Amino acid sequence: MTYCLGILTSAGLVMAADSRTNAGVDYVSTHQKLFDFSLPGDRVILLCTSGNLAVTQSIVTLLKRDIKAQEAVNLHTLPSLYEVAQYIGDKTRQIQERDRSWLEKDRIDFKCTFLLGGQIQGEEPELYMLYSQGNCIQASKETTFLQIGEAKYGKPILDRVLNFDTSLEAAAKCALLSIDSTMKSNISVGPPINLVMYEADSFKIRYELRLDRGAPYLAQIRKFWEGYLNEAFERMPNIDWDQSQDSP
Amino acid sequence: MTYCLGILTSAGLVMAADSRTNAGVDYVSTHQKLFDFSLPGDRVILLCTSGNLAVTQSIVTLLKRDIKAQEAVNLHTLPSLYEVAQYIGDKTRQIQERDRSWLEKDRIDFKCTFLLGGQIQGEEPELYMLYSQGNCIQASKETTFLQIGEAKYGKPILDRVLNFDTSLEAAAKCALLSIDSTMKSNISVGPPINLVMYEADSFKIRYELRLDRGAPYLAQIRKFWEGYLNEAFERMPNIDWDQSQDSP
Numbered sequence: 001m002t003y004c005l006g007i008l009t010s011a012g013l014v015m016a017a018d019s020r021t022n023a024g025v026d027y028v029s030t031h032q033k034l035f036d037f038s039l040p041g042d043r044v045i046l047l048c049t050s051g052n053l054a055v056t057q058s059i060v061t062l063l064k065r066d067i068k069a070q071e072a073v074n075l076h077t078l079p080s081l082y083e084v085a086q087y088i089g090d091k092t093r094q095i096q097e098r099d100r101s102w103l104e105k106d107r108i109d110f111k112c113t114f115l116l117g118g119q120i121q122g123e124e125p126e127l128y129m130l131y132s133q134g135n136c137i138q139a140s141k142e143t144t145f146l147q148i149g150e151a152k153y154g155k156p157i158l159d160r161v162l163n164f165d166t167s168l169e170a171a172a173k174c175a176l177l178s179i180d181s182t183m184k185s186n187i188s189v190g191p192p193i194n195l196v197m198y199e200a201d202s203f204k205i206r207y208e209l210r211l212d213r214g215a216p217y218l219a220q221i222r223k224f225w226e227g228y229l230n231e232a233f234e235r236m237p238n239i240d241w242d243q244s245q246d247s248p
Numbered sequence: 249m250t251y252c253l254g255i256l257t258s259a260g261l262v263m264a265a266d267s268r269t270n271a272g273v274d275y276v277s278t279h280q281k282l283f284d285f286s287l288p289g290d291r292v293i294l295l296c297t298s299g300n301l302a303v304t305q306s307i308v309t310l311l312k313r314d315i316k317a318q319e320a321v322n323l324h325t326l327p328s329l330y331e332v333a334q335y336i337g338d339k340t341r342q343i344q345e346r347d348r349s350w351l352e353k354d355r356i357d358f359k360c361t362f363l364l365g366g367q368i369q370g371e372e373p374e375l376y377m378l379y380s381q382g383n384c385i386q387a388s389k390e391t392t393f394l395q396i397g398e399a400k401y402g403k404p405i406l407d408r409v410l411n412f413d414t415s416l417e418a419a420a421k422c423a424l425l426s427i428d429s430t431m432k433s434n435i436s437v438g439p440p441i442n443l444v445m446y447e448a449d450s451f452k453i454r455y456e457l458r459l460d461r462g463a464p465y466l467a468q469i470r471k472f473w474e475g476y477l478n479e480a481f482e483r484m485p486n487i488d489w490d491q492s493q494d495s496p
Contacts, residue, residue, distance in 0.1 A: 152400030156429040160474055161481050169486045176487060181404040195487070207489045217488065226408055228480035233409050235476050238417045239424065239443070240465065241455045 001188035002033055002149035004048035005158070005175055006115040008127040008139040011168040012200040013117045016175040017048045018183065020190035034194040035060055037067070037075045040204045044118040045075055045084060046196055050149035051112030051132065052103070058095045059112070063088065081126045082138075085116055089134035096132065113148040118198070125200050153185040154178035172197045172207070180222055191218065249436030250281055250397035252296035253406070253423055254363040256375040256387040259416040260448040261365045264423040265296045266431065268438035282442040283308055285315070285323045288452045292366040293323055293332060294444055298397035299360030299380065300351070306343045307360070311336065329374045330386075333364055337382035344380065361396040366446070373448050401433040402426035420445045420455070428470055439466065 004017040017034040031053060037045040047063075049056035066074035078084045096110065103110040114130040127139035129146045139146050141164040147155065161174050175195060182189045190213070197207035211218045252265040265282040279301060285293040295311075297304035314322035326332045344358065351358040362378040375387035377394045387394050389412040395403065409422050423443060430437045438461070445455035459466045 152433070153404055155433045156401055156404065157477075157481075159433050160477055170481075172487050173484055174481070177481075177484070185400070185403045185407050197487075197489075207487075209487070209489055221484075224484055225480075228483050229405075229408055229477075232473075232476035232480040233405075233418075233422070233425075236421055236425070236469075236472055239420050239445075239455075239457070241445075241457055 001186070002050040003147070003151065003154060003179060003182045003189040004033055004050055004115055004149055005145055005147045005151070005154065005178060006046075006048065006117045006127045006129075006139065007145045007158075007162060007166075007171045007175055008117070008125060008164075009144060009162075009166050009168060009171050010164055010200075012202075013044075013046075013119070013125045013127060013198040014168065014171045014175045014196065015046045015048055015115065015117050015198075016179055016193065016195045018179060018189045019192045019194070020188060021053050022188055023053075030190075030192065031057075032194070034196065036196070036205060036208075037063065038118070038205055039076050042203060043076070043120040044198055044203060044205060045081075045120075046115075046117045046198070046205075047088070048115040048148065049112065050114075052108070052110050055092075055095055055099060055110060055112045056114075058099075059088065059091045062091045062094070079120065080123055081116065081118055081120055081128065084118075084120075085128045085130055085136045088114060088116060088130055089136060092130065092132065093134040096134075115146055115148055119200065119203065121203065125198065150182055150186055150189050154182040157181060168197055168199060176221060177225055180218070180225065184222070191215070193218070249434070250298035251395070251399065251402060251427060251430045251437045252281060252298055252363055252397055253393055253395045253399070253402065253426060254294075254296065254365045254375045254387065255393045255406075255410060255414075255419045255423055256365070256373060256412075257392060257410075257414050257416060257419050258412055258448075260450075261292075261294075261367070261373045261375060261446040262416065262419045262423050262444070263294045263296055263363065263365050263446075264427055264441065264443045266427060266437045267440045267442070268436060269301050270436055271301075278438075278440065279305075280442070282444065284444070284453060284456075285311065286366070286453055287324045290451060291324070291368040292446055292451060292453060293329075293368075294363075294365045294446070294453075295336070296363040296396065297360065298362075300356070300358050303340075303343055303347060303358060303360045304362075306347075307336065307339045310339045310342070327368065328371055329364065329366055329368055329376065332366075332368075333376045333378055333384045336362060336364060336378055337384060340378065340380065341382040344382075363394055363396055367448065367451065369451065373446065398430055398434055398437050402430040405429060416445055416447060424469060425473055428466070428473065432470070439463070441466070 367373040
């Protein structure tokens with residue numbers, strides 16, 4: 001499985017991904033799921049992938065190939081992130097057209113989902129979720145985060161903490177805690193974790209990190225959070241069984 | 249959807265359930281999902297239900313009917329909770345046998361799952377999860393909680409807080425927060441919430457509550473928790489981008 005999330009705030013963008021993939025419980029491996037296609041100074045383009053690994057890898061390969069071959073249309077030439085989303089949707093359809101019937105024959109899940117975040121000169125930062133069908137939806141002030149893959153475990157912390165005016169540093173911290181909560185509750189999501197924080201209008205990735213399995217910083221983050229969370233839990237009053245029954 | 253959970257600790261048992269059901273987004277209603285079949289002084293038997301409502305209601309009806317008809321074998325005569333689990337499994341198979349093919353024809357999900365918790369004189373408190381197929385698994389010191397229905401959102405708080413030696417009051421508080429987290433993140437789970445706390449060897453339910461939609465106590469619990477959780481979040485250090493990159 002996979003867990004990736006993107007957060008759009010008034011100050012910029014945070015994107016994060018785990019790196020665990022599995023085909024059955026006895027074939028667990030590590031694959032990068034956060035890709036940086038930025039052209040510093042002109043555009044920042046970040047892509048997170050989930051779903052069938054052969055499908056997503058093929059799509060990423062096509063995206064890279066078009067840049068390398070300097071095709072007229074590629075991630076570095078398109079004028080808006082919306083058009084980038086459409087273009088990646090076209091690549092998705094192309095791969096689905098090629099592979100889907102062969103995967104379906106053997107009942108293999110051919111689906112894939114992407115998070116696309118970034119900013120192109122002349123535009124605001126944007127965040128999209130792209131579906132297997134090649135279409136997409138966009139994050140907004142009301143819905144500031146999008147998730148793909150094993151998204152449920154890590155959602156409560158996002159729901160309780162984030163809004164569009166959350167600081168970028170806090171959003172990054174929240175993303176890391178969301179991934180850590182997921183890793184704690186589900187073994188199909190695991191390190192290395194990739195995390196990127198992008199400041200709006202900088203057109204350059206200045207903050208990124210990769211936390212490998214056993215990274216002391218990751219262990220420290222988890223220890224801090226478990227401690228603070230347990231303290232918060234201790235502070236909660238015990239259930240008032242009588243008073244509660246009086247409720248209407 | 250549904251969310252029910254049971255927690256087994258050294259001091260007893262906590263069971264909790266929401267009450268929202270839906271058949272499509274335009275047919276949302278309220279149905280009790282936590283049933284008390286206790287015989288005070290002799291046994292405590294609590295049952296939580298999830299899955300196809302017609303199936304679970306039929307099974308609960310059969311259980312009640314056998315008690316009322318004073319059948320030789322019923323929830324009040326069986327000598328152990330394990331045998332109670334087997335008996336409910338038999339009822340499940342009976343209903344599945346009757347209805348399954350008719351539901352399958354119209355691609356209606358016929359599955360159902362139960363949590364069964366309690367204690368019968370001469371035995372320790374126990375907690376079981378019963379599957380659609382009529383078989384079951386049991387909670388243990390290592391796996392102290394079991395969940396059915398929309399279980400993922402509410403799992404992180406349980407994973408971080410609970411163990412077999414957690415006090416019963418803390419387990420009840422944790423169950424309520426787990427349900428509240430799920431309600432906050434998923435509209436298919438909703439009030440009234442039923443919560444029962446059973447003290448081992450008391451053979452009587454002394455602590456139970458029902459929290460209706462809009463109950464001031466529920467709003468207060470949520471407000472406290474969001475406040476404490478946000479404080480815990482504030483206390484977390486911001487991400488140290490440089491140090492993290494030094495990690496091995």
